[in-house]
Amino acid sequence: LTSSGNKSAPRRIYHLTLAYKGTPFLGWQRQPNGPTVQEHLETALARFWKRPVIVHGSGRTDTGVHAHAQTAHFTEEPRFPPATLQAGLNHSLPPEIRITACRLAPANFHARFSAIGKEYEYWIENAPVASPFHLDLRWHLPRPLNLPALTEALKLFEGTHDFASFTSNPGYERTNTIRTIHRAQIQKSGPLIRIRVTGNGFLFRMVRNLVGATVKVGHGRLTLEELSQILAARKRSGAPPSAPAHGLYLHRVYYDESTLQRRLNRA
């Protein structure tokens, strides 16, 4: 508690990038009811530093949601070179969680507050018979989706809007629900349809709610006009249901304006 004689090095910020399959976890955030990604990570880190290490993620992901590139940071004495720590963590962690990058960050870095944008992908398998190889990894929709209709629906979301109709936060009326979606697009390869949404931030369940509504349009059960009205209504009741968790991937977190702009300028 007082300045002791130990020669502890000044603390540094470790910045981690993680891929995880969300299926066996109750989401990112540590909680008492079962295993989470944060808990596994903090347990593994505590083995290295021989004391509790608190990790800060770029944000939460729900139960069953995956990450291609979640980011997190923690502050500790830099006892381990990043490459050594990465290998050690990957040895300790369950195989469903992988550290894909580890580096030391500048002193003002914060995984959540330094983020300037995020990108999600939602993976749909649009085929009469579901592949047995992607059971927890894609939302299987046997009925054909109209791709131009999906594209048009996603275009409605681009720009700055009040997305109150697309958050599942029950207290949303008392919060700021305005967000900017820089781009919302689809890519199709075979039966796989990937919806990619890039924005400055996302409300609770926003991507899954946007996808749920978009799919209604793609199935001809909702017109673009109706979707537009739902967006304008700014209330969750009356909006189509959420798409399931297991198709969603946190794809990328942006910390640098020029990286984000390069991404958006690519076709």
Next chain:
Amino acid sequence: LTSSGNKSAPRRIYHLTLAYKGTPFLGWQRQPNGPTVQEHLETALARFWKRPVIVHGSGRTDTGVHAHAQTAHFTEEPRFPPATLQAGLNHSLPPEIRITACRLAPANFHARFSAIGKEYEYWIENAPVASPFHLDLRWHLPRPLNLPALTEALKLFEGTHDFASFTSNPGYERTNTIRTIHRAQIQKSGPLIRIRVTGNGFLFRMVRNLVGATVKVGHGRLTLEELSQILAARKRSGAPPSAPAHGLYLHRVYYDESTLQRRLNRA
């Protein structure tokens, strides 16, 4: 037991194509120690015909081995149109087994004896960190593989050879171990290396044994000359170990010479 009054229709042959993820099954063939694909399929079929139905596969697959397109047949009264049966089976079967095609076959069709060729794929993930999304679906090899060396190694197997060095059948010396490999090639896309082997037939564990040896060459631990000697030795002892089951896929079964030739003539 005698010609009864029932007006049972003449039996027909149903020809099924199946995709399955091998992870939860003790292989294809029915056995007392645990669930197999054949057992699940026969159980589902018995519900339709209200009596035991025996299924014949194109061949066995080992525990953990996957199939993109296993084939099987059974002989029964054609009470159900193929499309109805396919939908009903997919409703009954676990999601790791999918019927991808169902048709009525000519009277002389046999899933095993009518086959004129087979194709396997072996999937390798060659990247420093394994993806958490393909844990039971690819063999993870962190050390870089030399692709030209892999290609050269596979070329050695093309043609008609005695593959005794590459079967795990303990009684192989008393059997015919000569097979023809029409083609053995690799395809790379990102970290995924797919080895595809097409032949007139395969010995027990042959593809996994060929891949185990090929990877040694790709890692520079075995020369082409040594591999050639192993093939010529015609004995299993001294050959490199088998590649693991979870990277292997039964990719296709050929019943028609012109279909096979078209495949082989494609680049």
